Amino acid sequence: MIAVLRIGHRIDRDKRVTTHVALVARAFGADTVFITTKDDKIKKNLLSVCKRFGGNFQVETGVEPKKIIKSWDGIIVHLTMYGENLEKAIQQIDPGRNILIIVGSEKVPPYFYEVADINVSVGNQPHSEVAALALFLDRFTKGKWGKKVFHGNIEIIPCVKGKKVRSKESV
Amino acid sequence: MIAVLRIGHRIDRDKRVTTHVALVARAFGADTVFITTKDDKIKKNLLSVCKRFGGNFQVETGVEPKKIIKSWDGIIVHLTMYGENLEKAIQQIDPGRNILIIVGSEKVPPYFYEVADINVSVGNQPHSEVAALALFLDRFTKGKWGKKVFHGNIEIIPCVKGKKVRSKESV
Numbered sequence: 214m215i216a217v218l219r220i221g222h223r224i225d226r227d228k229r230v231t232t233h234v235a236l237v238a239r240a241f242g243a244d245t246v247f248i249t250t251k252d253d254k255i256k257k258n259l260l261s262v263c264k265r266f267g268g269n270f271q272v273e274t275g276v277e278p279k280k281i282i283k284s285w286d287g288i289i290v291h292l293t294m295y296g297e298n299l300e301k302a303i304q305q306i307d308p309g310r311n312i313l314i315i316v317g318s319e320k321v322p323p324y325f326y327e328v329a330d331i332n333v334s335v336g337n338q339p340h341s342e343v344a345a346l347a348l349f350l351d352r353f354t355k356g357k358w359g360k361k362v363f364h365g366n367i368e369i370i371p372c373v374k375g376k377k378v379r380s381k382e383s384v
Numbered sequence: 385m386i387a388v389l390r391i392g393h394r395i396d397r398d399k400r401v402t403t404h405v406a407l408v409a410r411a412f413g414a415d416t417v418f419i420t421t422k423d424d425k426i427k428k429n430l431l432s433v434c435k436r437f438g439g440n441f442q443v444e445t446g447v448e449p450k451k452i453i454k455s456w457d458g459i460i461v462h463l464t465m466y467g468e469n470l471e472k473a474i475q476q477i478d479p480g481r482n483i484l485i486i487v488g489s490e491k492v493p494p495y496f497y498e499v500a501d502i503n504v505s506v507g508n509q510p511h512s513e514v515a516a517l518a519l520f521l522d523r524f525t526k527g528k529w530g531k532k533v534f535h536g537n538i539e540i541i542p543c544v545k546g547k548k549v550r551s552k553e554s555v
Binding site for chain 1: 397398400401404405407408410411412433437465466467468469470471472473497498500502503505507508509510511512514515517518519522529530532534539540541542543544545546547548549
């Protein structure tokens with residue numbers, strides 16, 4: 214199981230970035246996102262995407278991060294620009310175990326650095342937790358997202374120009 | 385040369401996501417970001433990161449997208465969930481030419497789909513233009529970002545726990 218724990222979400226300020234974090238989690242192979250702040254609106258929006266585009270992605274908001282962490286049966290990774298080099302880190306993570314990936318926003322309390330089995334950086338430059346999560350999941354799953362089928366009501370067909378959509382909703 | 389053209393930026397609503405797009409562009413190997421909307425604040429923030437963390441990344445805001453596109457000497461790629469499969473698309477793009485990567489926000493006018501040499505999707509699921517740009521640059525540059533050195537005043541040293549920072553600023 215792959216779960217993402219989004220900490221420090223501020224309802225108004227972070228709604229778009231947290232939505233991106235959650236959608237990236239879903240698209241790149243995670244099973245669940247936990248968002249520490251209670252936010253029914255973001256949950257509703259995310260579940261609406263899941264319903265239309267398929268898959269079994271779970272969304273929980275208003276969770277107590279320490280409770281999730283303490284009861285976690287598996288590896289805990291924290292994504293941060295201060296962490297271990299991505300490629301080196303991946304070699305140290307057993308892909309057979311459950312993994313909880315902590316994704317912060319601007320200021321992350323030291324507790325999360327300490328409690329993580331490994332802090333992982335996707336490059337040591339400032340960029341984006343959204344990109345960091347996508348790259349981490351890409352490397353951790355060896356690019357499996359590229360072949361994942363979601364069996365949704367809406368299916369996008371790749372094309373060089375324009376839009377091709379198969380939709381069961383309009384039938 | 386690798387340039388990113390961020391279209392449809394709304395100053396208040398998109399400031400965080402556009403900042404992520406620009407920082408990802410810088411961290412993953414682009415030379416320039418063009419942001420169509422004039423936004424001095426975002427430019428100032430981005431240039432402050434560039435100054436501290438190094439590199440020669442350029443930021444321009446308030447550009448006319450059609451002008452950039454018409455005068456572009458190289459390939460034009462548009463990232464969209466409706467586009468061609470990433471791996472297939474990469475094979476069609478000559479890495480020796482300049483590349484302009486168009487990154488939209490919510491609604492992208494048909495013009496950009498049409499004017500692009502190729503529309504490229506990073507998975508055909510809804511997720512994030514930030515993640516799409518990171519993955520595209522990762523594949524296009526064959527992961528070169530992992531070895532890029534920025535020679536900044538601030539340098540982060542990878543570590544499994546805690547933070548290690550070399551700073552010329554505090555000297």
